[in-house]
Amino acid sequence: MMRQYRVLDLTDRRGWLAGMLLAQLGAEVVLAEPAGGYRRDDCYAAYNRSKRSAVLRSAAEVAALAAAADVVLYCPPDALEQSLGICVDLDALRAADDTLITLALTPWGATGPKANWLADDLILAAACSGMAFTGDADRAPVRISVPQAWNHAAAEAAVACLIALYEREDSGRGQHVDLSAQQAVALTGMPAQLHAPAGLAPAQREAGGVRFGTQLLRWVYPCSDGFVVISIAFGPVIGPFTRRLFEWIHQCGGCDEATLQKDWVDLPLLIMRGEETLEELARLMDVIAAHAATRTKAELFHEGMARGLLIAPVSTLPEVLGSAQLEARQYWDEVEWEGQILRFPGPIAQPSLTPLRRLGAPPQTGADTDTIVAAWSQPSPHRPSEPAAVGSGTAGAAPLAGLKVCDLSWVAAAPLATRVLAHWGAEVVRVESVHRPCVLRGALGHRDDIPDQEQAITWHAVNAGKRTIALDLSVPEAREVVRDLVRWADVLVEAFTPGTLDRLGLSWEELHRLNPSLVMVSSCMMGQSGPLRDFAGFGNLAAAIAGFFDITGWPDRAPAGPYMAYTDYTSPRLTLCALFGALDHRRRTGEGQYIDFSQMEAATHFLAPALVELQRGGVAATRAGNVEADVVPHGVYPAVGHDDWVAISCRSDGQWRSLCVELRRPDLADLDGPARVARREELDALLASWTARQDGAGLAQRLQAHGVAAHRVQNTGASFEDAQLQWRNHYRWLDHPLARRVVVDGQPYTLSRSSGGATWAGPLYGEHATYVLGTLLGYDDEQVAQLAIAGALE
Numbered sequence: 153m154m155r156q157y158r159v160l161d162l163t164d165r166r167g168w169l170a171g172m173l174l175a176q177l178g179a180e181v182v183l184a185e186p187a188g189g190y191r192r193d194d195c196y197a198a199y200n201r202s203k204r205s206a207v208l209r210s211a212a213e214v215a216a217l218a219a220a221a222d223v224v225l226y227c228p229p230d231a232l233e234q235s236l237g238i239c240v241d242l243d244a245l246r247a248a249d250d251t252l253i254t255l256a257l258t259p260w261g262a263t264g265p266k267a268n269w270l271a272d273d274l275i276l277a278a279a280c281s282g283m284a285f286t287g288d289a290d291r292a293p294v295r296i297s298v299p300q301a302w303n304h305a306a307a308e309a310a311v312a313c314l315i316a317l318y319e320r321e322d323s324g325r326g327q328h329v330d331l332s333a334q335q336a337v338a339l340t341g342m343p344a345q346l347h348a349p350a351g352l353a354p355a356q357r358e359a360g361g362v363r364f365g366t367q368l369l370r371w372v373y374p375c376s377d378g379f380v381v382i383s384i385a386f387g388p389v390i391g392p393f394t395r396r397l398f399e400w401i402h403q404c405g406g407c408d409e410a411t412l413q414k415d416w417v418d419l420p421l422l423i424m425r426g427e428e429t430l431e432e433l434a435r436l437m438d439v440i441a442a443h444a445a446t447r448t449k450a451e452l453f454h455e456g457m458a459r460g461l462l463i464a465p466v467s468t469l470p471e472v473l474g475s476a477q478l479e480a481r482q483y484w485d486e487v488e489w490e491g492q493i494l495r496f497p498g499p500i501a502q503p504s505l506t507p508l509r510r511l512g513a514p515p516q517t518g519a520d521t522d523t524i525v526a527a528w529s530q531p532s533p534h535r536p537s538e539p540a541a542v543g544s545g546t547a548g549a550a551p552l553a554g555l556k557v558c559d560l561s562w563v564a565a566a567p568l569a570t571r572v573l574a575h576w577g578a579e580v581v582r583v584e585s586v587h588r589p590c591v592l593r594g595a596l597g598h599r600d601d602i603p604d605q606e607q608a609i610t611w612h613a614v615n616a617g618k619r620t621i622a623l624d625l626s627v628p629e630a631r632e633v634v635r636d637l638v639r640w641a642d643v644l645v646e647a648f649t650p651g652t653l654d655r656l657g658l659s660w661e662e663l664h665r666l667n668p669s670l671v672m673v674s675s676c677m678m679g680q681s682g683p684l685r686d687f688a689g690f691g692n693l694a695a696a697i698a699g700f701f702d703i704t705g706w707p708d709r710a711p712a713g714p715y716m717a718y719t720d721y722t723s724p725r726l727t728l729c730a731l732f733g734a735l736d737h738r739r740r741t742g743e744g745q746y747i748d749f750s751q752m753e754a755a756t757h758f759l760a761p762a763l764v765e766l767q768r769g770g771v772a773a774t775r776a777g778n779v780e781a782d783v784v785p786h787g788v789y790p791a792v793g794h795d796d797w798v799a800i801s802c803r804s805d806g807q808w809r810s811l812c813v814e815l816r817r818p819d820l821a822d823l824d825g826p827a828r829v830a831r832r833e834e835l836d837a838l839l840a841s842w843t844a845r846q847d848g849a850g851l852a853q854r855l856q857a858h859g860v861a862a863h864r865v866q867n868t869g870a871s872f873e874d875a876q877l878q879w880r881n882h883y884r885w886l887d888h889p890l891a892r893r894v895v896v897d898g899q900p901y902t903l904s905r906s907s908g909g910a911t912w913a914g915p916l917y918g919e920h921a922t923y924v925l926g927t928l929l930g931y932d933d934e935q936v937a938q939l940a941i942a943g944a945l946e
Contacts, residue, residue: 153506153733154178156534157317160217161203162240163227164190166333167257168199169306169757170225173726174313175202176500176508177733182217182524184208186234189517194768197489198760199306201496201511206525207518211238213525218245220528222535223313224254246326251535253316253326255901257309261332264879270807270861271333273299274778274786278799278863279334281341281355281871282715283788287705288359292788292797293865296714297703297776298762304340305333305900307725312901314732315576319551319906321739324536328904335882335900338871340714340721342897343596343610347868349883349895350609351600354868357795359705359712364420367430370437371692372466372701372710373444379711380444380452381696383462383689384437387594391417393462397440400459406443411436457687464693466701466711469762469772475697480682483753489513494767497756501730502679504660505745506737508730550577551906555735558637559583559618561647562590564717565691565751566675567614568724569731570645574617575899576908581637581924582618585625586917586946591690599891606890606916613896616886617910621925622918622946625656630944636929638663642738643731644672649688650680660746670744671734675727679750691717691751698755703762705775712775719751726754784828785811788865789840791848797865798848800839800855802828810858815842886913918946 157179161171168183175181183203190196208214218224226240233239242254256262259271269275277283277295287294312329320326338345344355356363360372371381384394394416402412414436415422422428444452449465456463465471473495478484481502484495499508555578559570562584574580584590592614593605605611623630635658638644644663646653653659660672677694678684687693695701695718705712730747738744756763762773778799780786785808786801802808805824812821815838828835843851848864855862866874872883872895882900885893894913925931925939939945 153503153508153737155180156532157223158182158221158528158532159223159225159313160184160221161225162214163225163257163306165195165199166302167225167227167306167309168195169303170255170257170309170313171203172199172201172511173307173310173500173729174223176511177729178509179223180204182206182520182528183515184214184217185517192514192517194761194764197494197514198496198764200514201485201487202509202513203515204520204524205515205517206521211240214238214240215245215248217524217528218252219249220531222251222253222317222532224252225257225309225313226255227257242328246328249326249531251320251324251326253313253320253329255309255313255329255331257305257331257333259333260876261335261880262330264876266334266876269856269863270859271863272801272803272861273301274780274788274799274801275861275863276301276333276337278788278797278865279874280338281345281866281868282337284865284867285341285344285355285357285715287357287712288709289357291706292778292790293357294705294712294775294777294788296700298759298773300758301333301337303758304721304725305331305336307722307729308336308900311572311725311728311732312903314729314736315551316903316906318732318735319903320536323549323905325905327906329901330904331901332880333900334876335880335898338877338882339897339900340718341871342613342716344715344868345871345897346609346613346895347597348872350597352597352609352868353601360710362716364433367433369433370441372713373441374710375444375447375449375452377448378468379466379701380449381464381466381693381701381713382440382444382452383692384440385595386416386419388417389589389591389594390462391419393460396459397461400455400461401439401443404443407439411439457684460688462689462693464689464696466696467699468702468774469699469759469766472699472756472759473763473766477678477682477684478753481679481750481753485510487511487513492768494764497760497763498753500726500754500757501750502748503730503734503745504747505743506734508733547905548907549905550908551903553577555579555643556641557581558634558641558644560634561645561675563592563647563690564610564614564720565723566645566647566673566727568720569675569727570618571614571616572724572728572899573643575910576906579928580618581641581920581928582615582620582915583634583637584620584622584917586622587624599894608914609894612886612888612891612894612913615914616896617912618915619920619924620915620918621921623944624946627942627944629939629942631656631658633925633929633939633944634658635663635666637924638666638670640928641667641670643735644670645675646673647675650674650676650685664744664746668744669738669742671731671738671747672744673727673731673747673749675723675749675751677750678752680748691720691723694719694752694755698752699759700755703759703773703775706777707775719755722755722758723749723751726757779832782825782829784825784832785835785839787836787839789836789843791843791846791851791864793848795867796848798843798846798851799863799865800843801861803861807860811855811860814855814858814860815839884909886910888913889916889919921945
């Protein structure tokens with residue numbers, strides 16, 4: 153797709169995934185390594201495939217390669233800087249060439265009260281509200297045991313660079329991207345992080361489910377050979393799934409007729425009225441548990457698919473590697489590395505016209521130094537040679553202004569991708585239905601806890617800045633409106649179960665005929681082909697199949713699973729990478745194409761180092777609480793107050809010695825890393841007894857001031873009030889016709905010349921029908937009236 157671009161990768165393991173994603177899109181990526189190279193471990197192998205390695209020895213060499221690149225990725229301070237004894241000056245690199253795009257990926261962003269704080273995966277997880285809600289209520293909050301924070305940030309980095317490149321095609325000018333890892337991880341805490349300004353109580357931590365009043369609504373159930381996730385819920389969209397589950401249980405003799413006849417749509421309302429009880433809800437989950445206990449994961453999964461149920465196996469990493477679905481879709485990149493043939497996660501999507509690059513082995517350290525220095529002696533051939541002649545590059549302009557998007561997606565994974573497009577200036581038209589309301593309107597929290605679909609906080613956030621029109625797609629005239637939107641649009645994004653649009657007469661072939669330059673993205677759980685193509689559900693189920701549930705929680709307990717629908721947070725970034733690759737191709741050729749995006753497939757990239765470790769050493773990562781094998785202390789410890797916690801991590805002997813001063817334990821200061829690992833339980837108990845007398849927020853500031861990585865585990869209110877997130881304008885107040893002003897979360901990066909940000913929150917049903925039909929599509933009053941008469945408009 154993007155073979156014409158050059159990327160100089162000055163990151164370390166925190167940012168390597170960004171360069172790898174750009175390499176998969178076709179860019180030539182050069183990994184700049186320090187003398188002696190980086191440690192060639194599982195992470196190196198996972199995220200540096202098909203990059204070229206150059207060992208750089210001076211600031212002049214860095215500047216020379218930057219002068220020939222389109223993009224420079226950077227994680228300050230890094231091993232390269234330490235090796236060279238220099239400071240990479242991105243401002244100077246851009247001053248030397250106005251077309252260069254630079255990106256700095258830092259823990260907290262370039263400026264702000266925490267800009268100089270230390271951070272690793274544990275600390276970043278604590279600083280964002282998702283961790284506070286993950287794990288068992290009677291123990292400390294937990295992170296996902298395979299580190300995730302930097303991958304969220306690196307994936308955002310790839311997207312940000314692609315947006316800047318898209319803008320450069322118009323302006324002829326580069327710019328700088330300032331990216332905060334904290335903000336990237338904070339996006340995985342939605343919707344709970346929006347509770348405080350919406351008048352809702354803080355979310356509560358529950359393993360394997362979500363809290364419904366005072367009752368745990370269980371998701372994780374033991375079965376005969378492991379665990380499954382069974383999503384049970386209520387309302388017009390999910391209630392029928394629950395009813396079908398109990399029909400199966402009833403057929404197997406697992407429940408009586410009265411249980412079968414429960415009102416699964418209105419059960420919450422009946423509980424509020426006192427016509428049903430929470431005790432009865434608990435009994436119903438016990439019925440499900442008894443049914444699951446006698447069956448295998450495979451039996452439950454396949455029978456669930458046949459019956460249209462929300463059931464998924466909790467896959468272990470070996471089971472992910474052996475997935476029949478991934479095998480059928482020829483997903484894996486099989487690559488020889490250090491004498492072994494290893495399976496690496498493959499393409500993040502399957503475009504119809506420009507297949508993504510199949511990545512090979514990671515490079516040998518410095519093997520390409522001389523070749524790259526010679527080949528990059530001239531600027532990238534795709535860089536604008538005369539910026540002023542190409543465009544004005546007006547400061548403050550929206551980088552995606554003029555991009556037209558028809559959004560047929562629903563819930564969160566795909567709509568979060570189109571939200572980014574709207575944030576940066578695209579005209580996004582969201583098509584929805586009153587008769588089949590988006591789950592976000594009925595679930596996941598409403599302002600002041602009053603169930604009103606127009607006051608749904610997640611809907612407000614996920615659809616901020618979009619236009620909306622409500623259509624009944626069962627009516628032929630409504631489908632004609634969609635066809636006209638396709639003629640108007642540059643991009644169409646949909647998230648129906650595979651085959652649904654075909655049955656509506658809106659197949660890719662038909663839409664491509666209407667608009668040959670259209671780029672269409674289909675986002676679903678498992679992809680458009682393979683034995684599991686028809687599997688429908690939500691991101692918690694895809695996360696279970698992809699392996700994330702098994703690696704989250706405590707080793708002596710059932711899987712806790714990550715907060716909410718985890719692949720809804722991984723998917724948008726990777727969807728956008730594939731989409732911008734296709735848009736770049738479209739700009740150069742005029743050709744549109746179809747993109748098949750599997751949420752489960754793409755998410756495996758966030759587990760790539762663990763999958764490599766499994767194949768190389770036979771060790772399958774699983775849930776480990778907050779333990780990291782070779783780092784002590786590395787944990788979450790109690791603080792003063794109810795359910796208040798602080799995360800502390802010492803990755804160096806110097807940090808440990810500083811912590812010992814605060815502990816007033818000079819006798820322990822000389823313990824090196826291995827000695828601390830050997831005394832893990834003792835030192836954790838010592839820390840816990842000390843932190844339990846401390847204010848979590850104050851202790852974190854105190855330790856950071858003394859060079860120790862620490863952070864309070866922030867719940868909803870603390871996250872909303874976080875000084876660094878406020879500094880970064882992460883939470884934004886937007887207009888809404890009924891709610892007046894509501895809070896939504898923002899994007900984790902800023903662009904130095906371009907502006908972004910929605911001016912209104914997720915709209916009312918059909919709020920922009922007149923604008924869409926009249927202004928965008930050119931319908932006259934008579935045409936609109938005929939649509940209303942036909943019942944096409946809702």
